[in-house]
Amino acid sequence: MDRATARKFVDSWVSAWNAHDLDALLAHFTDEVTFRSPVAAQLLGGDGVIRGKDALRAYWTEGLRRIPDLRFEVVGSYVGVDCLVINYRNQKGGLVNEVLVFEGPLVAEGYGTYLGEDTNPAGAR
Template identity: 50%
Template sequence: MDIDDAQRFAARWEASWNSHDLDRVLADYAEDVVFRSPFAATVVGTDTIVGKPALRAYWTAGLARLPDLHFTVTGVQVCLDTVVINYHNEAGRPVSEVLRLRDGLVVDGFGAYGPTPR
């Protein structure tokens, strides 16, 4: 993956999330995906989500809690099979999504969160 590929992926990722269409979002994730989030434990009882069905359940519950969810990509980095998407969420909080891909699909990822704006 090069930076142009990563930027195209990030633009699609942003548009998918902002559509709130989980089928569209999940189209970029492998069936055996592993995703880690500090917020998952409060939503589904574990901070590590394994498999696309479990990821769908987590994000379905998450979107229900955040109906105004909106992401604005602020930067993209790439390293071999990994893309880092820097963005601000609907609360203005900076986040970095680190996603490792295999055959064009996310197989492993996590979000790293900055401070909530005051």
């Protein structure tokens, strides 16, 4: 992934989140995506692993229902081989990293990660 492609992705990603436009956001993900987040475990129960685009939509729909003021501000992004890390602040000011692993142009795996001392990341995504 080159920097221009990464910048375009990040801009689209944050715009979709801040507009609460799940269709635009989910267009970046494979149908078989796997997403892992401790917030998913808090909101939905279970192990925090979301499997498939339909399940990801359901998770994020519930998150937006519970956190109607959700908003992200990108702090930085980091490009790797077939991966991208987006560092951002959520509406509560908490720092979050989203680690995204790509298959071609689409995200196949994602990880929501939070500061170790943040024992209640709900609302962060």
